[in-house]
Amino acid sequence: xxxxxxxxxxxxxxxxxxxxxxxxxxxxxxxxxxxxxxxxxxxxxxxxxxxxxxxxxxxxxxxxxxxxxxxxxxxxxxxxxxxxxxxxxxxxxxxxxxxxxxxxxxxxxxxxxxxxxxxxxxxxxxxxxxxxxxxxxxxxxxxxxxxxxxxxxxxxxxxxxxxxxxxxxxxxxxxxxxxxxxxxxxxxxxxxxxxxxxxxxxxxxxxxxxxxxxxxxxxxxxxxxxxxxxxxxxxxxxxxxxxxxxxxxxxxxxxxxxxxxxxxxxxxxxxxxxxxxxxxxxxxxxxxxxxxxxxxxxxxxxxxxxxxxxxxxxxxxxxxxxxxxxxxxxxxxxxxxxxxxxxxxxxxxxxxxxxxxxxxxxxxxxxxxxxxxxxxxxxxxxxxxxxxxxxxxxxxxxxxxxxxxxxxxxxxxxxxxxxxxxxxxxxxxxxxxxxxxxxxxxxxxxxxxxxxxxxxxxxxxxxxxxxxxxxxxxxxxxxxxxxxxxxxxxxxxxxxxxxxxxxxxxxxxxxxxxxxxxxxxxxxxxxxxxxxxxxxxxxxxxxxxxxxxxxxxxxxxxxxxxx
RNA sequence: UGCCCGAUAGUGUAAUGGUAGCACAACAGACUCUGAAUCUGUUUGUCAAGGUUCAAGUCCUUGUCGGGCAACCA
Numbered sequence: 001x002x003x004x005x006x007x008x009x010x011x012x013x014x015x016x017x018x019x020x021x022x023x024x025x026x027x028x029x030x031x032x033x034x035x036x037x038x039x040x041x042x043x044x045x046x047x048x049x050x051x052x053x054x055x056x057x058x059x060x061x062x063x064x065x066x067x068x069x070x071x072x073x074x075x076x077x078x079x080x081x082x083x084x085x086x087x088x089x090x091x092x093x094x095x096x097x098x099x100x101x102x103x104x105x106x107x108x109x110x111x112x113x114x115x116x117x118x119x120x121x122x123x124x125x126x127x128x129x130x131x132x133x134x135x136x137x138x139x140x141x142x143x144x145x146x147x148x149x150x151x152x153x154x155x156x157x158x159x160x161x162x163x164x165x166x167x168x169x170x171x172x173x174x175x176x177x178x179x180x181x182x183x184x185x186x187x188x189x190x191x192x193x194x195x196x197x198x199x200x201x202x203x204x205x206x207x208x209x210x211x212x213x214x215x216x217x218x219x220x221x222x223x224x225x226x227x228x229x230x231x232x233x234x235x236x237x238x239x240x241x242x243x244x245x246x247x248x249x250x251x252x253x254x255x256x257x258x259x260x261x262x263x264x265x266x267x268x269x270x271x272x273x274x275x276x277x278x279x280x281x282x283x284x285x286x287x288x289x290x291x292x293x294x295x296x297x298x299x300x301x302x303x304x305x306x307x308x309x310x311x312x313x314x315x316x317x318x319x320x321x322x323x324x325x326x327x328x329x330x331x332x333x334x335x336x337x338x339x340x341x342x343x344x345x346x347x348x349x350x351x352x353x354x355x356x357x358x359x360x361x362x363x364x365x366x367x368x369x370x371x372x373x374x375x376x377x378x379x380x381x382x383x384x385x386x387x388x389x390x391x392x393x394x395x396x397x398x399x400x401x402x403x404x405x406x407x408x409x410x411x412x413x414x415x416x417x418x419x420x421x422x423x424x425x426x427x428x429x430x431x432x433x434x435x436x437x438x439x440x441x442x443x444x445x446x447x448x449x450x451x452x453x454x455x456x457x458x459x460x461x462x463x464x465x466x467x468x469x470x471x472x473x474x475x476x477x478x479x480x481x482x483x484x485x486x487x488x489x490x491x492x493x494x495x496x497x498x499x500x501x502x503x504x505x506x507x508x509x510x511x512x513x514x515x516x517x518x519x520x521x522x523x524x525x526x527x528x529x530x531x532x533x534x535x536x537x538x539x540x541x542x543x544x545x546x547x548x549x550x551x552x553x554x555x556x557x558x559x560x561x562x563x
Numbered sequence: 564u565g566c567c568c569g570a571u572a573g574u575g576u577a578a579u580g581g582u583a584g585c586a587c588a589a590c591a592g593a594c595u596c597u598g599a600a601u602c603u604g605u606u607u608g609u610c611a612a613g614g615u616u617c618a619a620g621u622c623c624u625u626g627u628c629g630g631g632c633a634a635c636c637a
Contacts, residue, residue, distance in 0.1 A: 012577070040637050075636060132635060141633055143565040177635050187566040189633050198635035217637050241567055241632045262568085264630090269574085275637090317586065319576050321569090324630055328574045331587050341600060376600075407598070416596055450596050461596045488630095529597045556598040 014320040016261055020059060020232060023259070029231040033065030036230050037091065038072040038105075038221070041083035041205065043275035044290040044297045045090045047311065047332070048266040054315035055263065056234055057096040068228055069098040073106045074220045076204035084205065086290070090298040095308045105224050106207045112215050112223055113167065115253055116178060116196055120159045124252055125196060126152055127162040129176040138184075139192055145185035146192045152181060166199055169212045173199050180219075182248065190245045194218050222246040223255070230258040236265040237322065263320050269329045270480035270501075271296045272487050277496055286500065293536075293547050294481045294504045304478060305524050305534030305549030310339040326486050333550045340524060340532045340549065345373045345380060348418065348463040349512040349527035349546070351475045352395040355438040356409075356464065358423060360445075361389040366468065369419045369449065385513050386469040387420050392511045394530075396558075397462040398439050400428060403559045407460035409439060415460040418528060422447040422458055463528045471517030474545040475510040476536065479503050510546070517544050524549070 013021075024031050037056040039045065045053075060067035069091060073079050091098070119125035128149045130138060140146030154162075163178055165171065178197040186192055196219040201212050215223075225233045233246075240262045250257040267273060273296065281287045281295070290297050293304035301311065314335040318327055348371075368384035393409070402410035409415050414424040422444045429438035446453035450461075484490060484499040516525055521537040531551040539545045 013579085014576090018579085038637095042637080072637070078636075135635075136633080139633065141565085143633095145565095146633095174635065179635095189566085192633090195635050200635085214635095216635070221637085235637095237568070238631055239637090243567095264569090317575080321576075323569045325575065328587065331575065334587060337599090346597080372596095375597085405598095418596060420596095452596090458596085460598085463597075526597085526599085529599070531599095552597075552599050554598065 012319060015322065016055065016059060016232075016234060016263060016320055017062075019259070019261055020063065023231070024063070028259075032229075032231055033060055033063035034068070034229055034231045035060045035065065035234060036068040036070050036225065036228060038070045038224070039087050040072045040075070040078070041080065041087060042075070042078040043083060043279055044086050044299060046273055046275075046278065046295075046297045047268060047301065047314075048273040048296075050094060050298060050311050051266045051315050051318065051320075052234070052236070053091055053094055053096060054312055055320060057098075059232065059234070065231070066101055067096070067098060068101040068103055068230070070103040070224060070228070071105060071206065072217070072221065072224070073104055073204065073206055074214055074217060076200060076202040076214065079205050081205045086299065090302075093302060093308055094298065095312060101228075103224075103228065104206050105220055106204060106211075108220075108224055108227055109207065109211055109215070111227060112220060113213075115223060115249075115255075116163065116215075116219070117160065118253060119180065119196070120163060120178075121156055122252070123156060124181050125178055126154050126159050126181055127166070127176050128152070128179045128193075132174065139189065140184070142187070142189060148184050149179070149193065152193070163197075166197065166213050167211075169201070171199055173201055175199060178213075180249075182245075188241060188244055190218065190242055191248070194245060218242055218245050219249060222249050222258075222260075225258040225260075226250055226255045229256060233258045233260045235260060235262055237262045237324070262322065264322055264324050266318065267324065267326045267486075267488070268296060268332065269326055269485045270482050271329070272482070272496065280497075284497075286497065293476065293478055296481070303534075303536065304547050305340075305532060306336050307339050307343075307524075310336040313339065326488075329480060336532065336550050337553065340526065342376050343374075344524045344526045344532060346371065346375070346526045346528050347513050347516040348385065348465055349473075349475075349510060349516060349525075349530065349533065350392045350394055350463070350465050350470075351477065351508055351510040351527075351530060351548075353392040353509075353511055354395045354398055354436070355467065356391045356393045356423075357438060357440050358389050358391070358443050359426060359440055360442045363389055365389060366466070371419045383515050385419060385515070386466045387417075388466045388468045390467040391417070391464040392467055392470055393417075393439070393462055393464050398425075398436065400436060408462055409441070409460070413460075414458055415462050416447075416450050416452075416458050417443075417464050418461050419450050420448075420464070421445075421450060422452065463530075465511045465513050467511075469514055470511035471514055471542070471544060473510055473512050473517065473543060474538075475508045475533075475548065476545065477506040477508065477548045479506075512544065512546070517542070519544070526552070 035056045057067040138147045177195045179193045182191045184192045197213045200214050291299035291303045366388040370382045371385050374380035397408040423441040425441045427440045428436045431437045482499045483501045519535045524534045532549040533546040536545040536547050
């Protein structure tokens with residue numbers, strides 16, 4: 001609906017845009033812009049990836065270029081086809097299209113081997129039999145130079161032969177590696193003769209058992225970018241130290257040379273962005289799966305009811321910089337509310353039911369009232385809501401001893417039942433424990449439709465569902481995944497699992513008006529005065545399950561209620 | 564104690580030597596058949612010290628603080 005006008009008049013000129021603008025100015029890449037999003041298929045995409053995806057695809061889009069989707073599948077022991085498929089699905093859902101440019105790093109393995117052989121022939125790479133432990137010792141530490149491998153000056157012929165035998169599968173995993181010959185004294189650890197190839201007898205999700213040697217990230221990534229004629233290779237800050245290596249390989253091999261640019265990854269309060277931690281939550285059953293609506297994964301957010309538009313808007317508003325920051329979860333929530341407010345239909349649903357009986361309404365009487373589908377969009381029309389003598393209202397909308405400025409139901413107080421009529425509380429029914437189990441009231445027959453017949457002020461309006469017509473349903477109420485704002489601040493030794501929020505998921509029985517009960521999975525509604533909800537795929541015919549995407553903002557302050 | 568990067572309201576960011584803006588959050592008020600939305604207003608900021616300049620958030624120096632780097636992970 002807003003296809004043509006998504007670009008703001010003055011897009012924020014962040015540093016990546018500046019670099020691209022300068023490169024286009026100087027003609028560095030002939031005015032061409034080609035980016036790539038290169039996930040490793042070892043987990044599901046999360047909101048942090050969304051930032052990268054929006055940047056990668058966004059920069060290409062803005063400059064009439066293209067963006068490749070590339071599986072960076074250089075480590076078969078961690079990767080899986082399940083992840084490959086999920087990644088494609090999620091990027092597409094987010095709203096991006098890579099056209100024919102879907103690639104696998106593993107499709108370049110043959111060319112990468114040639115590059116490795118070329119380095120060997122140039123005397124710039126050698127086979128090294130140091131064990132992992134020895135290698136660690138030889139590498140040195142940042143403050144002290146490393147030592148050269150005993151085989152560092154092996155002949156080209158020997159290296160060629162050994163590397164060939166590595167490829168043929170003559171050696172077991174870890175027996176030896178191919179290393180670049182750079183500088184064991186470099187203050188940059190990554191330049192101390194880094195590993196190019198390691199032996200891994202493992203089935204690869206894309207190439208099967210074609211290979212038993214696999215290139216490392218440092219060697220592979222620049223080559224992938226180069227082969228694909230990428231112009232701007234955008235990655236996160238931790239790769240900054242790797243850039244000299246990235247540059248070294250391409251310069252040494254005399255290959256086309258993209259520009260690597262690093263930006264700060266997204267950190268969101270009260271959640272984790274680490275693929276490893278997310279994997280642990282899934283594997284250990286601490287959540288119900290990758291798409292658990294508590295998860296910051298794209299599929300989790302999708303199931304929770306987030307729209308791709310809201311996530312893109314979020315990625316736009318957080319900006320792109322080179323310094324680490326912690327973005328407030330409230331900003332993400334603001335973005336969904338803003339989007340959902342414009343598009344979602346309003347219905348009434350009750351999540352903490354309390355019976356309301358209208359004493360002067362006929363026991364077998366019923367009628368329907370007209371409700372607006374979306375006040376933000378008159379073209380959305382209206383629908384009718386059934387009404388009868390007994391209703392479900394929200395427990396929070398009744399107080400036996402009302403605090404000041406409580407505009408809802410209380411003994412003797414009058415409220416409007418949204419779209420229906422004005423009712424005045426006449427009393428309550430309590431159980432043996434003294435709890436209010438039913439509220440009694442009378443209604444004003446002249447107020448049908450919710451109007452005030454004599455113009456009297458009725459400050460409070462509450463939502464309701466006709467008990468006779470209501471559809472029982474399951475309400476899954478979500479809250480922040482963790483109780484700690486910044487997981488990075490957890491003291492050493494403190495396990496992140498201990499910071500999980502037990503209240504991140506609360507399942508309660510509720511009721512919704514019939515019009516909301518038949519919706520297909522994925523349908524989003526606003527439950528008036530409560531929040532935005534989406535229909536979960538666990539729904540069964542006649543028994544919908546709703547996920548609360550986010551609450552409505554609430555400026556009412558209940559006394560003693562937690563913030 | 565090595566190398567690399569960074570530092571602007573509570574949070575996220577803009578200002579590209581020339582009036583420190585915006586958004587979120589918070590707090591007031593208006594409006595309201597959603598205590599929502601919408602509208603109005605308020606509070607809070609250039610890490611520090613020097614230097615260059617008519618003019619510094621921006622350039623230089625030093626310091627402080629924060630992050631990253633020592634997988635045959637990416």
